[in-house]
Amino acid sequence: MLKLLLILSILTGHPNTQDANIGVLICDYHSGDTIDAYRHNAVIPPASTMKLLTAATALELWGGEYRIQTPITYDGYIQDGVLHGNLYIEGRGDPTFGSRYVGDKNFMYKWARCLREAGIRRIAGSVVADLSYFDANALNPSWLWEDVGNYYAPGIFSLSYQDNTMNIVLRSGAVGSIAEVLYTTPAIPEIEFENHIRCTHITYDGAFVHGVPYNNTRYLVGSVPSNRQTFGVRGDMPNPGLILVRDLTGVLRQSGIEVDSTETYLSEMPRFAPVRTLLFMHESEPLSEIIRHTEQESDNLYAEMLFRIFGSKYTLPCTIHNAKDFMIDYWKNRGVSFRSGKILDGCGLAPQDAISPAMYVQLLRYMYGSKHKDVFLASLPRSGESGTLRSFLRDTPLHGKVYAKSGTIGGTKNYAGYIFLPDGRVWVFAVMVNSANCKTRKIQNIIEQYLLDVYQRNA
Numbered sequence: 001m002l003k004l005l006l007i008l009s010i011l012t013g014h015p016n017t018q019d020a021n022i023g024v025l026i027c028d029y030h031s032g033d034t035i036d037a038y039r040h041n042a043v044i045p046p047a048s049t050m051k052l053l054t055a056a057t058a059l060e061l062w063g064g065e066y067r068i069q070t071p072i073t074y075d076g077y078i079q080d081g082v083l084h085g086n087l088y089i090e091g092r093g094d095p096t097f098g099s100r101y102v103g104d105k106n107f108m109y110k111w112a113r114c115l116r117e118a119g120i121r122r123i124a125g126s127v128v129a130d131l132s133y134f135d136a137n138a139l140n141p142s143w144l145w146e147d148v149g150n151y152y153a154p155g156i157f158s159l160s161y162q163d164n165t166m167n168i169v170l171r172s173g174a175v176g177s178i179a180e181v182l183y184t185t186p187a188i189p190e191i192e193f194e195n196h197i198r199c200t201h202i203t204y205d206g207a208f209v210h211g212v213p214y215n216n217t218r219y220l221v222g223s224v225p226s227n228r229q230t231f232g233v234r235g236d237m238p239n240p241g242l243i244l245v246r247d248l249t250g251v252l253r254q255s256g257i258e259v260d261s262t263e264t265y266l267s268e269m270p271r272f273a274p275v276r277t278l279l280f281m282h283e284s285e286p287l288s289e290i291i292r293h294t295e296q297e298s299d300n301l302y303a304e305m306l307f308r309i310f311g312s313k314y315t316l317p318c319t320i321h322n323a324k325d326f327m328i329d330y331w332k333n334r335g336v337s338f339r340s341g342k343i344l345d346g347c348g349l350a351p352q353d354a355i356s357p358a359m360y361v362q363l364l365r366y367m368y369g370s371k372h373k374d375v376f377l378a379s380l381p382r383s384g385e386s387g388t389l390r391s392f393l394r395d396t397p398l399h400g401k402v403y404a405k406s407g408t409i410g411g412t413k414n415y416a417g418y419i420f421l422p423d424g425r426v427w428v429f430a431v432m433v434n435s436a437n438c439k440t441r442k443i444q445n446i447i448e449q450y451l452l453d454v455y456q457r458n459a
Contacts, residue, residue, distance in 0.1 A: 010450040011431075012038065016438035017446055020411075025357035026454060029368055029418075029426040036454055040361075043341050043354035044432040047407030048298045048388075049414045050348030052360065055291045055379060056367050057327050058306045061313075064288035064375035068094040068309075070159075072111065073276040081121035088276060089245060090130040091159025093309040093318070094284045095302045097244060098162040101293050102285050102302075108248050112255035114280045122258040127249045129241030129265035133158035134308050135317040136267045138213035142350035148210065153349055154236035155213035156304045158318070161244035162186060164301055166237050168209070168220070172199040172228045179224055179231070186243055194219045197233075199226035209235030214267070241265050268317075288375045295379040295405055296387035300347040307346020320345070336362040348407055357430035360416040364428045368418065377403055380417055393448050398455055404429075411435050413443035419451070421459060 011022055025040035027033065070092050076085020096103030104110070138155040139148060147153035154164035166186060170179040179197045197207050200223040207222040216238050224231050237243060245263040252259055284290065294302040311318030313326045324343045332338065341359055344350040367376045381387030383402035384394035392406065392415075393399055404417025416430040431450065436443050 010453060011433065011446060014446050016442055017433055017436045020436040021432075021434040023357040023432045024430070025361045026419075026427055026429040026431075027361055027365070029365060029428050035427060035429075035458055040357045040430075041339065043339075043356050044414070044434045045351055045409070045412060046348050046353050046355040046360075046432070047409045047412055047414055048300075048348045049360065049405050049407035049416045049430075049432075050343075050346065050353055050355065051294055051298065051303045052405045052416055053327065053331075053343070053355070053363060054303045054307050054346040055295055056363060056376065057310060057330060058287060058291060059367075059372040059376055060330075060370065061310075062287055064286060064291075064372060066287040067283035067285070068092055068287070068290075070094050070097075070282040070284075072114070072279045072282060074279055075274040075276050076125065078118070078120060081119055083120050083123045083125065085123075085274070086125035086128050087115075087123055087279075088128045088130045089159060089241070089248070090133065091157065091241060092133050093158055093160075093305045094282075095160045095163075095299075095305040096284050096290065097160055098247075099160075100163060101297070101299070102289050104285075107282065108251040109255070111248065111280075111282070112252050112257060115252065115257055116255065118279060120257060122260070123252070124260050126261040127245045127252070127259060127263045129159050129245045129263070130269075131157050131159055131241050131265055131267050132269040132317055133312070135319045137320065140304070140320060140345050140350065142344040142352055144349075144351065145210065146208065147349055148212070149218065149236050150209050151234035151236060152300050154301055155238070155240075156301070156308055157213070157239070157241050158308075159241035159244060160301065160305060161237070161240035161247075164237050164240045165234050166191075168193075168218075168233045168235055170197065170224060170228075170231045170233060172224050172226050172231055175199055175201060175226045177226075181220070182230065186237075186247070188216075188237065188243065190216045191238070192217045196221045198223045200224070201226065205231075205233060207233045209233065211236065211238065214239055239265065288379070291375070292379040296381055298388050298406070300349055303347035304345060310346075331363065334366060336366060351409075357416075357432055360430035361428050364416065364418065364430075368426070368428065377418070380404060381406070392444065393451070396448070396452055398452060402451075407432075408440050410440070411437070411443075413440050413447060415447060419455070421455075423459075 024038040026035040071090040151165040211218040311322035314322040342354040380403040381389035384399040407414035414432040419427040
């Protein structure tokens with residue numbers, strides 16, 4: 001007991017973390033022995049470590065080779081090269097369309113080729129973004145207003161495009177002036193800005209974008225560096241599905257396929273919808289690639305899209321509530337107890353999310369024995385080498401030996417994953433520090449010192 005308390009004093013006795021909400025559990029995977037523990041059943045805001053739960057659920061449900069399918073359908077009929085009806089892009093939660101990270105950048109041209117091969121030379125209707133697979137609540141009500149509308153907290157629609165973000169290009173002037181909005185990429189002609197971004201002496205992006213889904217007004221606040229000819233600020237798109245079908249309509253016309261009517265979207269399925277016919281099915285990259293990007297770069301959009309799809313296991317349209325209930329029930333049936341934990345999203349942005357170190361260790365132990373173990377491990381950042389762990393434990397005895405997910409918000413730093421020892425032992429661990437009175441980089445340093453001490457005393 002004395003030995004355990006001496007090690008934990010690095011966390012609990014440090015001036016910056018002694019008053020923080022701390023939970024720790026480190027266990028040997030094979031023997032089940034506890035290496036170290038402190039308030040391991042306490043529930044703590046997980047931040048982005050929540051993505052471990054989302055990734056594990058997706059892998060267990062579908063496997064790494066699974067591809068998210070997006071039906072391309074039409075109503076009406078095709079005759080003499082004319083589609084007498086509408087073309088529908090039926091969103092099913094694929095986050096990769098036009099993404100800068102994963103997916104085929106030329107997918108629209110391939111779709112145009114499929115239409116030509118089907119004999120279509122003209123659409124006597126519209127190209128329609130069907131968003132009805134998810135409910136219309138594209139904004140998670142548990143997210144903070146300071147996050148909503150920024151690139152890392154975009155609206156969640158069943159049809160995603162270009163990571164649901166736009167780049168707002170500004171020109172900044174003298175210190176104290178208001179920056180000028182020049183244009184956006186992609187171009188969104190109907191977008192309007194209430195602009196209060198000031199030009200200051202800072203050298204970084206200090207601007208914030210606020211807005212809600214389907215609404216074309218965005219409020220710009222904060223500050224940017226002065227006297228820049230151009231300076232980019234990223235925010236979310238009001239309706240990415242509509243921009244996708246607008247761009248697709250342009251590609252179809254370039255490819256020699258006429259489209260008679262203006263593109264549009266459906267947020268909900270009409271009660272008396274016309275019968276549709278499947279034209280072809282688009283498939284995403286393998287789930288293993290989607291999850292790898294999600295975990296390595298801690299992508300909130302990718303995680304949240306997967307999370308919403310879970311809701312389809314209970315009913316359609318997919319809802320946040322059903323996704324949450326499904327995930328909790330799924331893991332309870334596999335011995336992962338949430339006790340007093342709380343799940344409100346799939347990415348960890350909700351500050352009310354609450355997970356214990358014990359729950360993470362149960363989950364990680366399960367996944368280490370899963371048939372999807374290798375894909376799960378490959379998705380995790382590696383200490384000192386990859387993803388969000390590039391700087392963690394770099395050039396220490398634990399360099400490259402820790403596979404884990406980090407979670408970071410102001411005053412909070414969490415890690416959960418695996419530690420591989422030279423003698424073949426595997427430790428499963430979760431270290432969670434919330435509400436510390438210092439910057440997250442300092443918390444990381446304290447956790448690094450703690451893990452190194454545990455390793456050196458037990459190796």
